[in-house]
Amino acid sequence: MDDLYRDYILDHYKQPRNFGELEPHDLEALEHNPLCGDALGVHIRVVDDRIEDIRFHGHGCAISQASASIASEELKGMTLEEIGKLDADWMIDLLGIPVSATRRKCALLNLKVVRGAVTGDNAWPA
């Protein structure tokens, strides 16, 4: 069993959940991973200050795609206030694999995009 490319990571990579376009949507953002140039975008529908539905779009490595897929299942139902408080540890813990320093941005790209869409703050999650 590979330490990084575990079965559930590859499963989310090959069949990402909540991927595609969401029309209509209330919030959106698009970000690039400076390491590889890959783009990841998000569409979010908001009802009563909660994420009612979410879709990611774009291509990327197994780490970035699986991270977005796994996060999407958690993000759905969260309040916008809760989204603003999510940090890097939340994402890395959720992912559950040892992410090297060089691949950290691959794992955090989805949270950067979502926080950018919700709060307007598009800094890398710390």
Add this chain to the structure above:
Amino acid sequence: MRGDFPIFSRTFGDRPLIYLDSAASSQKPAVVIDAQAEHLRTHNANVHRGVYALAQEADAAYDGARARVAAFVSAEHDTTIFTKNATEAINLVAYAWGRANVGAGDAVLITQMEHHANIVPWQVLCGERGAELRYLEVDEHGELSLEQLDVELARGDVRLLAFAHVSNVLGTINPVAGMTARARAAGAVTLVDGAQAVPQMPVDVAALGADFYAWTGHKALGPTGIGVLHGRRAILEEMQPFLTGGDMISSVDFQSATWNELPYKFEAGTPPIAEAVGLGAAVEYLEGLGMERVRAHEQALTAYLLERLATVPGLRVVGPPTAERRGGLASFTLEGIHPHDVAELVDRGGVCIRAGHHCAQPLMRCLGVSATARASVGVYNDASDVDALIDALLAGREVFGL
């Protein structure tokens, strides 16, 4: 020969180092490391000022290195300028020549296969001066069209043609002499980015006919922190300095200064002295190997690399189909696995390759990909390194269930 390079004595866990990333930076032979250390231990002083014996030794070491570096590529001592890297060499031309010679209504012509170092300085220049930046296209074999070059030059507005000698992504070896001759006939100045070429093939700057030729030390077995710009004497003499300060002046008054002679006019401040000595040792080492032999070795190894990569299911190589037309590298995509995952997976087999856009995002767009994986060879590689890469790629496919 691998024994000349100390880094290959180290291991990662129980695996040897299999280094296939020389297009990013080469490893260094002991003679380079030792030359730098020896200089710092026994000859270190600032250059061009001291009258004492030690300072004269430092002078001799620094300018002796310049003479060796110039001779290595058949260039002149006085028109061989040391910079920080190839990027700074190109910026030197963009600022010191470009600001004085490119204006509104002019065009700068580059190609779709350029490294960002040979794109962004021209974007900034053209933006500032109201000039147009135009691109020669790359065809499906990763090659440029001389017909399109003729058409672009015939428009009569091209002030500068800038292009890579060897592409860092496609590996394409461009027909430099033919391109510079066409440009000169059309009254355009030429700049060639030789960062990938100088380390792996004989380069004769005079014969290539470029007005400016830029390259870097660390890809040519030398240290980081030193690059080289060769320029045509008449143009360099007309140019104003790039960076100003110490060493580049002839005299300084309260309100004005006059410039030092070539090449010092373009070397402001204390230069990278130990790095120059290291680069001098690197080109001496390469001369000892013989650049014809280096090219033959890399071409044969690249042919083997292409042959073996073709056996990996789902693998697509970009760039010229044969090793005759390319430098020592192959960029590729592997169906079902992102290039960054490819690089991570082969690292498990101790194999170092690069993945990403290789500082060539416009070219990635032309190729219809966001990134590729790239294996590149150096003088110290052999067929066993290619075999290790192929084994690691096949093992990686298994991890991904392919």
